[in-house]
Amino acid sequence: MGRVEFVGVGKQYGDSGAGAVQDVNLTVEDGEFLVLLGPSGCGKSTLLKMVAGLEDVTSGEIYIDDRLVNYVKPGDRNVAMVFQSYALYPHMTVRENIGFPLKMHKLPKAEIDRRVTEAAEILGLRDLLDRRPEQLSGGQRQRVALGRSIVREPAVFLMDEPLSNLDAQLRVQTREEILKLHARLGTTTIYVTHDQIEAMTMGHRIVVMRSGVVQQVGKPQFVYDHPANTFVAAFLGNPRVNLQTGAIRLEADIARFEQGEVSFALGPALSAFARSAGDGAEVALGVRPEDISVEHAGSRKHEHDALVKLPATITLVEPVGSDLYVRATTGTMEWMARTEARLPVRTGDEVTLMIDLTHAHLFGEDGMNLEGAAG
Amino acid sequence: MGAEGRALARDPQPKPGRFGGKSLYTIAIYVILIVAVFISLLPFGYVVSTSFKSTMSLFSYPPDWLPENPTLDNYRNLLNRYPFWRWLFNSFVVAGSVTAIKLVVDSMAGYAFAKMRFPGRDALFLVVLMSLMVPFAALLIPTFIIIRELGMLNTYWGLILPGLASPIGVFMMRQFIESLPSDLENAARLDGCSEFQIYRRVILPLIKPGLVVLGVFTFMTQWTSYLWPLVVVTKPEMATLTVGVRSLTSTFTQDWGLNSAAAILSMLPTILVFIFLQRYFIAGSIAGALKE
Amino acid sequence: MQEQAVTQTTRPRALALSEEEHQRLQRRYQRRRSLTAYLFLLPGAIFFFAFLVIPILLLFFYTFNNGGIISEREWVGLANWRNVLRDDLVITAIKNTVVYCLMAIPAVFVISMVLALVLQQAARGGSAFRSLLYIPTLAPYVVAALLWQFVVHRDFGILNMILVEFGQEPRNWLGSPDLALRSITMLEVWRGVGFWTLLFLAGLIGLPKELYQAAAIDGANAWQRFRYLTIPLMRPTFFFAVVMATIWNLQLFDSVSILTNGGPQNSTVTVVWYIQQTTFAYTDKVGFGAALSFMLLLLILFLALIEIRLLRKR
Ligand SMILES: Nc1ncnc2c1ncn2[C@@H]1O[C@H](COP(=O)(O)OP(=O)(O)O)[C@@H](O)[C@H]1O
Ligand SMILES: [Mg+2]
Secondary structure, three states: OOOEEEEEEEEOOOOOOOOOEEEEEEEEOOOOEEEEEOOOOOOHHHHHHHHHOOOOOOEEEEEEOOEEOOOOOHHHOOEEEEOOOOOOOOOOOHHHHHHHHHHHOOOOHHHHHHHHHHHHHHHOOHHHOOOOHHHOOHHHHHHHHHHHHHOOOOOEEEEEOOOOOOOHHHHHHHHHHHHHHHHHHOOEEEEEEOOHHHHHHHOOEEEEEEOOEEEEEEOHHHHHHOOOEHHHHHHOOOOOOEEEEEEEEEOOOOEEEEEOOEEEEOHHHHHHHHHHHOOOOEEEEEEOHHHEEEOOOOOOOOOOOOEEEEEEEEEEEEEOOOEEEEEEEEOOEEEEEEEEOOOOOOOOOEEEEEEEOOOOEEEOOOOEEHHHHHO | OHHHHHHHHOOOOOOHHHHHHHHHHHHHHHHHHHHHHHHHHHHHHHHHHHHOOOOHHHHOOOOOOOOOOOOOHHHHHHHHHOOHHHHHHHHHHHHHHHHHHHHHHHHHHHHHHHHOOOOOHHHHHHHHHHHOOOOHHHHHHHHHHHHHHOOOOOOHHHHHHHHHOOOHHHHHHHHHHHOOOHHHHHHHHHOOOOHHHHHHHHHHHHOHHHHHHHHHHHHHHHHOOOHHHHHHOOOHHHOOHHHHHHHOOOOOOOOHHHHHHHHHHHHHHHHHHHHHHHHHHOOOHHHHHHOO | OOOOOOOOOOOOOOOOOOHHHHHHHHHHHHHHHHHHHHHHHHHHHHHHHHHHHHHHHHHHHHOOEEOOOOOOOEEOOOHHHHHHHHOHHHHHHHHHHHHHHHHHHHHHHHHHHHHHHHHHHOOOOHHHHHHHHHHHHHOOHHHHHHHHHHHHOOOOOHHHHHHHHOOOOOOOOOOOOOOHHHHHHHHHHHHHHHHHHHHHHHHHHOOOHHHHHHHHHOOOOHHHHHHHHHHHHOHHHHHHHHHHHHHHHOOOOHHHHHHOOOOOOOOOOOHHHHHHHHHHHOOOOHHHHHHHHHHHHHHHHHHHHHHHHHHHHO
């Protein structure tokens, strides 16, 4: 079991200033892998520490399996935490580190040995049991930290950026290991990260936070495809989403987007949302770089009513191997396109950008996705 | 800077002048050190030599460095005619007790100040800082009166208790413990430790270097303490080493050989302890303890 | 742009407990935690109160009384304070103590700093030298005093042997009023060098190495690095050292009591020596000693606070 519920949870450090976490309402289902995502300082760790009991809750209630835990000591909440710094006890061997929570909970010696051996087996630490943390590599330390949390068989795992101290390759590998572990144990996990790749690949659902406020909760792909606001749209996706500010011009059957000299039709879906905003409304148009390509001889010819063609000048070409990032300007608009690698374009080329608005979004003046307002 | 000097010396094509300068420099360094050590230890050499001299040969002039007929008479005298072992034992009891109690008490308080949140923490710590400035010597009279009222004159407790008030250990321990990452105690908290278990099983093992520094410092201070034992002890059998050794010198005669033997014997334990533990005395551990 | 959450703004359920109930529970939870902290402080606090706070209060009380150690205590009002301020020997004691500090502290700091710098440069054997230099500090004063007699003894002391060697008159280091305090100072410096060297060395080792490398690359010579890096960076260490050295040295007693007992001609009378004498040696002037003690307390607090002020500012 391990259902975590946040009811109007807020946290304020000190007596004044904005809350580090504000009015979080959220239910983490039993067995779920939930990722808290947001830039540094947005309150992810604070939220996690409140679940762990390492920080007091300033307002609201936190439940673990329907038990109000606001006033329960950390050790009695049946949660385990993996820290970014690993927080292994330097003076204990791997075996003692992993067995420590069991010892503190007064399990019999034989049972401790059994569970430590089992955890070491799962995590491939069997040969390292008698070493001290200082004799381990970063990845090994991380696995010991994982081991220390799984032996307790807690209701909830809390992980605070557990991979951010590892190098890129180990990070991918450990990511997979954590997922396997989760598949095997099925323990509810709340995982904090500022890395969108981790969030997208690991989370059943992700929670995007900013300045202590939850921006959006949902399945990773859904959040990516339907960002609630410009912040979420910009935070997810690499290169960043193209956000163009402009005005809506409503015509008989279609809406147009207008910025300075440049103006184009928005296609039927977006037009519907645009209509809800009204003629002349200030909006931001969000188009992901992968929905923009540069027209060339081999371009697929099939036109549709959500495709916009704009003449543009290339200002920057960045090959990243698998893709080619192209930056181009049209009037006052600047676009980033993510196109096929090896496309023969160069800085200064005059080209035609093909902008597919099928998955594009309009954001109102308040930054909110008009899709939400209309739907 | 030392590392840089060595790197230069290893330079494949050293400029001749520069290289010569560096060797001179190294020589100068060792000359200074040897002179300093010589001055530091010279009087000890004198005392060691005197402790083996017979009363007869003591006052030959000019004094000779190596006794002509080395004798153990002085040591025999000291151990047979005076309760030297008793003084040594007393000093061990007092210095050892103060050290043991202070290590526990100060590290507990240091942990509370460094890692716990409670109303009045900063104000209380300010009081601790202020009290660093209170000279013990100024409290001699009231402390004596308190100990007397407690009926502890000429007792071990009377020697020990006033030594426990000094707040410098609390200050040192707090600095040490504060430098430990909070994640560690948080991890322990989640692993089900009570605050006392965190202190006992996580904090204490990790501040061992700090405990050694505070321990040696406290032990040495107590071992060499003179004023308080002088005041609180009137019975010879409760004298500590310092007071006892001092009592060997009567107003009229000074038995140099005997005094020297006593000096050597009373310093031996501390020198051994210090040499054994001295590696802890550096490695930034003191720096860690003293930084603001 | 004002942004809000778009999903899950509705609470999964209403708060189960009222605001007041939460406040009550929160207080109880925090109180239990504070209580733990106070328990950790308790043992130290007991000693702190019994042997520091209460003595200070008691001391203040005794400055208005007389007797109390041998004879009965009696209230005398401000008489002790008046006597202390009028007593010539008090002036002498304060003067001697301050003069001693002004000689001893700079001397021991300069020597120790030089030795610390030198030790830091020593590629090999540094730790051995360090330990050997520390040995004088381990000597109890009774021992140090004895050692020092071998140094300053009129007939067979080392110093005089050296003087004679150079064709000079031997001097009466402890027996002449001009020299006695200086001899005491020499002893204290000799004994203190090991401790301060170790402290300064610890400070030096803690300095950031990168800065020195950067400065060396920028072409700063050794003196410039010392002047513009070491000195400013060592400030926290110096700060601590100056304040603590003042507090400790103003309590000069042991060596004076053993070597000269205040003489000759009161030239080595120090404040603590005078306190000890008036209360425990030949008279029962407890109130006088208490008032003098309280003056010492105020003097040290005053000087330490001035130093803290001065050193903090710059
Ligand atoms: N112990 C603390 N005291 C005061 N402010 C804090 C404390 N811990 C975190 N904060 C502040 O709360 C905000 C959220 O911090 P945190 O939860 O650590 O963010 P994240 O983990 O998302 O990077 C930050 O602005 C941070 O400065
Ligand atoms: Mg964080």
